[in-house]
Amino acid sequence: MVSFFSKLKESLVKTRQGFIEKVSQLVAVHSKIDEELFEELEEVLIQADVGIAATQRLLEEIRKSVRQKKISEPGEVKTLLREKMVELLGDPVPVRWSDTPPTVILVVGVNGVGKTTTIGKLAHRFRQEGKKVLLAAADTFRAGAIEQLEIWSARTGSDIVKHQPGSDPAAIVFDALQAARRRGTDVVIIDTAGRLHTKVNLMEELRKIKRVVGRELPGAPHEVLLVVDATTGQNALRQAELFKDATDVTGIALTKLDGTAKGGIVLAIKEELGIPVKLVGIGEKSEDLKDFNGSEFVAALFGEDRWE
Amino acid sequence: MLFEGLAERLQNTFKKLRGKGKLTESDINEALREVRLALLEADVNLAVVKQFTQRIKERCLGVEVLESLTPAQQVIKIVNDELTSLMGGDVSKINFNPAGPSIFLLVGLQGSGKTTTAGKLALLFRKQGRRPLLVGADVYRPAAIKQLEVLAKQINIPFFSLGEQADPVRIAEESLGYAKAQGCDLIIIDTAGRLHIDEELMEELKRLKNVLKPQEILLVVDAMTGQDAVNVAKSFHEELELSGIILTKLDGDTRGGAALSVKAVTGCPIKFIGTGEKLDALEPFHPDRMASRILGMGDVLSLIEKAQAAFDQEKARELERKLRKQEFTLEDFVEQIKQVRSMGPLEQVLSMIPGLGGAKQLKKLQEEFDEKEFVYLEAIINSMTPEERRNPSIINGSRRRRIARGSGTSVQDVNRMLKQFEQTRKIMKQFSELSSGKSTRKLKSFKFPF
Numbered sequence: 001m002v003s004f005f006s007k008l009k010e011s012l013v014k015t016r017q018g019f020i021e022k023v024s025q026l027v028a029v030h031s032k033i034d035e036e037l038f039e040e041l042e043e044v045l046i047q048a049d050v051g052i053a054a055t056q057r058l059l060e061e062i063r064k065s066v067r068q069k070k071i072s073e074p075g076e077v078k079t080l081l082r083e084k085m086v087e088l089l090g091d092p093v094p095v096r097w098s099d100t101p102p103t104v105i106l107v108v109g110v111n112g113v114g115k116t117t118t119i120g121k122l123a124h125r126f127r128q129e130g131k132k133v134l135l136a137a138a139d140t141f142r143a144g145a146i147e148q149l150e151i152w153s154a155r156t157g158s159d160i161v162k163h164q165p166g167s168d169p170a171a172i173v174f175d176a177l178q179a180a181r182r183r184g185t186d187v188v189i190i191d192t193a194g195r196l197h198t199k200v201n202l203m204e205e206l207r208k209i210k211r212v213v214g215r216e217l218p219g220a221p222h223e224v225l226l227v228v229d230a231t232t233g234q235n236a237l238r239q240a241e242l243f244k245d246a247t248d249v250t251g252i253a254l255t256k257l258d259g260t261a262k263g264g265i266v267l268a269i270k271e272e273l274g275i276p277v278k279l280v281g282i283g284e285k286s287e288d289l290k291d292f293n294g295s296e297f298v299a300a301l302f303g304e305d306r307w308e
Numbered sequence: 309m310l311f312e313g314l315a316e317r318l319q320n321t322f323k324k325l326r327g328k329g330k331l332t333e334s335d336i337n338e339a340l341r342e343v344r345l346a347l348l349e350a351d352v353n354l355a356v357v358k359q360f361t362q363r364i365k366e367r368c369l370g371v372e373v374l375e376s377l378t379p380a381q382q383v384i385k386i387v388n389d390e391l392t393s394l395m396g397g398d399v400s401k402i403n404f405n406p407a408g409p410s411i412f413l414l415v416g417l418q419g420s421g422k423t424t425t426a427g428k429l430a431l432l433f434r435k436q437g438r439r440p441l442l443v444g445a446d447v448y449r450p451a452a453i454k455q456l457e458v459l460a461k462q463i464n465i466p467f468f469s470l471g472e473q474a475d476p477v478r479i480a481e482e483s484l485g486y487a488k489a490q491g492c493d494l495i496i497i498d499t500a501g502r503l504h505i506d507e508e509l510m511e512e513l514k515r516l517k518n519v520l521k522p523q524e525i526l527l528v529v530d531a532m533t534g535q536d537a538v539n540v541a542k543s544f545h546e547e548l549e550l551s552g553i554i555l556t557k558l559d560g561d562t563r564g565g566a567a568l569s570v571k572a573v574t575g576c577p578i579k580f581i582g583t584g585e586k587l588d589a590l591e592p593f594h595p596d597r598m599a600s601r602i603l604g605m606g607d608v609l610s611l612i613e614k615a616q617a618a619f620d621q622e623k624a625r626e627l628e629r630k631l632r633k634q635e636f637t638l639e640d641f642v643e644q645i646k647q648v649r650s651m652g653p654l655e656q657v658l659s660m661i662p663g664l665g666g667a668k669q670l671k672k673l674q675e676e677f678d679e680k681e682f683v684y685l686e687a688i689i690n691s692m693t694p695e696e697r698r699n700p701s702i703i704n705g706s707r708r709r710r711i712a713r714g715s716g717t718s719v720q721d722v723n724r725m726l727k728q729f730e731q732t733r734k735i736m737k738q739f740s741e742l743s744s745g746k747s748t749r750k751l752k753s754f755k756f757p758f
C-alpha cells in the first residue's frame with residue numbers, strides 16, 4: 001500500500017506540469033502521428049474534465065481530419081484539436097436582453113456552485129451600465145441565504161424583494177415582478193436555492209417558479225442561467241441535462257475558474273445539450289465576472305493563459 | 309445518457325468468453341480497459357487510475373478463476389477488493405482530546421459544504437453525549453456567519469463568533485474561553501472556503517492550526533468534484549496535515565470517484581459522508597459501499613442477503629398473493645416502503661438489483677422517497693379512511709381535498725402520492741417475485757447480468 005501511495009505521489013508531481021509543456025512535449029517527442037500521440041492527447045483532455053465520451057469524439061474528428069488532409073506533422077495535431085474545441089464551444093453568446101423591460105434572469109444550479117455570488121457580480125455589472133436592478137431572494141431554504149443576497153444588494157445598489165425564510169419562492173418571484181413593473185426596473189435577477197438535480201420535488205418547484213414568471217410576464221424569463229462549478233466532474237453533465245429539462249436553461253455561468261480546475265465538462269455539455277457558456281467567474285469580488293470566450297477558454301485549458 | 313456501470317461493461321467484454329480456467333493476458337487487458345473507463349467516468353483522477361489498473365493487472369495475472377465465478381465476475385471481485393482496501397479498511401476513529409476540550413477545524417474549497425457539515429457534526433456528537441460549540445470563522449463570504457448561527461439555533465447548539473470584521477484567528481482563540489464558560493467540550497470551527505492556491509488564505513489556516521492545535525482537521529470535499537480533487541487535497545494536506553476527509557452531497561447521482569482520488573493522495577481516511585441537506589444527514593463512511601458506487605455495479609450477493617433478511621417471508625408471500633389478485637392497498641404500500649427502507653438507503657438497495665438499478669422508473673421512485681417525502685406520505689395515508697386505503701380508486705376530487713387538509717399537504721401532494729402508489733404497485737410486483745419465498749429457487753438460478 002505504501003509503495004502505491006508513494007508511486008502515486010511521484011506521478012502526481014508530473015501531472016502538475018502545465019498542459020502546454022505537456023502538449024508541446026509530446027508533440028516534440030513524437031516524430032509521427034501515432035496511437036501513442038492520441039493517447040497522450042486523450043490524457044490532457046481527461047485531466048481537464050472533458051470526459052471520456054466527448055474526448056473520444058473530439059479525437060475521432062481529429063483523426064478524420066488527419067486522414068483527409070493527409071497531415072503528417074505532429075505539431076499540426078494540436079492546432080487542429082484547439083480549432084475543433086473552439087468550434088464546438090461556438091461564438092460568444094451574450095446574455096439575452098428583452099426589448100421591453102424588465103429583462104428577467106433566472107439563476108439555477110446545485111448547492112454551493114456560486115449562484116448568489118454570480119448574481120452579485122451580474123448586478124454589479126448592470127449597475128455599472130446604469131441599469132436599474134432588482135434582486136429576488138427566492139432562496140428561502142438555506143440558512144442565511146436572504147442575508148447574503150441583501151449584502152450584495154447593498155454593495156451594488158440594487159433593489160431587493162424578500163420574504164421570510166421558508167416562504168414560497170414562487171410568491172417572492174411574483175412580488176418581485178410586480179415591483180419591477182411598478183418601479184420601472186430594467187432587470188430582475190432571481191436567486192434560487194441550490195438543489196441537487198436528482199431531487200424530483202425540488203426540480204418541480206423550479207418549474208413552478210418558471211411558470212409563474214412566464215405567466216406574469218409573457219416571454220420571461222429571458223435568460224435561465226445554470227451555474228456550474230468548474231471543479232465539477234462528469235456529474236455536471238447530468239446536472240445540465242436535468243436542469244435543462246426542468247427550466248430550459250439558456251446559458252451556463254462557469255464559476256471558480258480562478259482555481260486549478262479547467263471546467264472542461266462544458267465541452268461535453270455544449271456537445272450533448274447545446275447549452276452555450278455565457279459567463280465565467282474568476283474570483284469572489286464584484287468584478288470577477290467575464291463574458292465567455294471559446295478561444296480564451298481553450299487556451300486556459302491547455303495552460304497557456306490564466307484567467308485574470 | 310446514464311453511463312453503464314462496470315458490471316455491464318465487463319459483461320459485454322466477456323460475452324464471448326465462456327470457458328473457465330486461467331485468465332489470459334489479453335482477457336485481462338481487455339477487462340482493464342473497461343475498468344479504466346469506468347473509473348474515469350466516475351471522476352477518479354487519471355494518475356490514480358493508472359496506478360490502480362497496473363496493480364489490478366498484477367493481481368489478475370495467472371489467477372485461477374474460481375469455480376463459481378465467470379471470468380468477468382472474477383475480475384470484478386478483484387477490482388472491488390482492491391478498491392475497498394485502497395479506500396481504507398475499517399471505519400476510522402475520531403480523535404478527541406482526553407484532557408480538555410476537543411477542537412475540530414473544517415477546511416475546504418468554496419461551496420464544498422463546510423457550514424452545513426459543521427452543523428451536522430455538532431448534532432451527531434451531541435447525540436453521542438458531547439457538548440459541542442459551533443464557531444463561525446468565515447468572515448469573507450457574505451452572511452456565512454449568519455448561516456451558521458441560524459443552523460446552530462435550529463438544533464439548539466451554542467454558537468460563537470465575533471462578526472465579519474474580526475480576525476478568524478481571534479474568533480477561534482476567544483471561542484475557547486466561551487466554550488469553557490458554557491461547559492462545552494467540543495469546539496467545531498467553520499472556516500471560509502478558499503482556493504488551495506490562495507497563499508494568503510492558506511497561511512491563515514496554518515495560523516489557526518498553530519494556535520488551536522486541533523484534534524481533527526477535516527477537509528470537506530464535494531463528491532461531485534472532478535479531476536482537480538487531487539490537486540486540492542494534496543495542497544491542503546501539505547499545508548495542514550489533514551486528519552480526515554468528509555465527502556458531501558452524496559445524495560445526488562455522482563459516482564463519487566473523488567473519494568478514491570483524495571484518499572489516494574492524502575492517505576487520510578474518509579471519516580463521514582453527507583447524504584442530504586437536513587442536519588441529520590451525515591453517515592460514517594463505508595469503503596465497500598463506495599467501491600461499488602464508483603464502479604457502478606450492483607452488489608448482487610449482499611442484495612440477496614439483505615433482501616432475505618429484510619423481507620419477512622410470510623409477508624412477502626402474502627404480498628405476492630395480493631399482487632396477483634390486484635389487492636395491493638395503500639397500507640401495503642407503506643408497509644413495503646418501510647421494509648425496503650429498513651434495508652438501507654433505497655438507492656443502494658435498488659442499485660443492487662441487477663438490471664433494475666438503471667431502470668429509469670426505479671430511479672425516479674428512489675428520488676421521490678427521500679426522508680421528508682416519507683413523512684408526508686405517512687401523513688397522507690393516515691388521513692384516509694380505511695375504506696380509501698383499501699380501495700384508492702374511490703378517492704375523488706373532494707376526498708383528495710379533504711385528505712390534503714387533514715394531512716397538512718396539498719392536493720398536488722395527494723395526487724403525486726397516488727401516482728407513486730400506482731407505479732410502486734407495478735415495481736413491487738417485480739420486487740416481491742425476486743425475494744418471496746416461492747422464488748428462492750428462482751433466485752438461485754437467477755442469471756447475473758455479467
Ligand SMILES: Nc1nc2c(ncn2[C@@H]2O[C@H](COP(=O)(O)OP(=O)(O)O)[C@@H](O)[C@H]2O)c(=O)[nH]1
Pocket residue numbers: 109110111112113114115116117118194227255256257258259280281282283284288418419449501503
Ligand atoms: N474562488 C471563487 N469562489 C467563488 C466564485 N463564485 C462563487 N464563489 C464562492 O463559492 C461559495 C459559494 O457561493 P454562493 O454564491 O453562496 O453559492 P450558491 O449556493 O450557489 O448561491 C462562496 O464562498 C463564494 O464566495 C468564483 O468564481 N471563484
Ligand SMILES: [Mg+2]
Pocket residue numbers: 115116117139145191192193194
Ligand atoms: Mg445561494
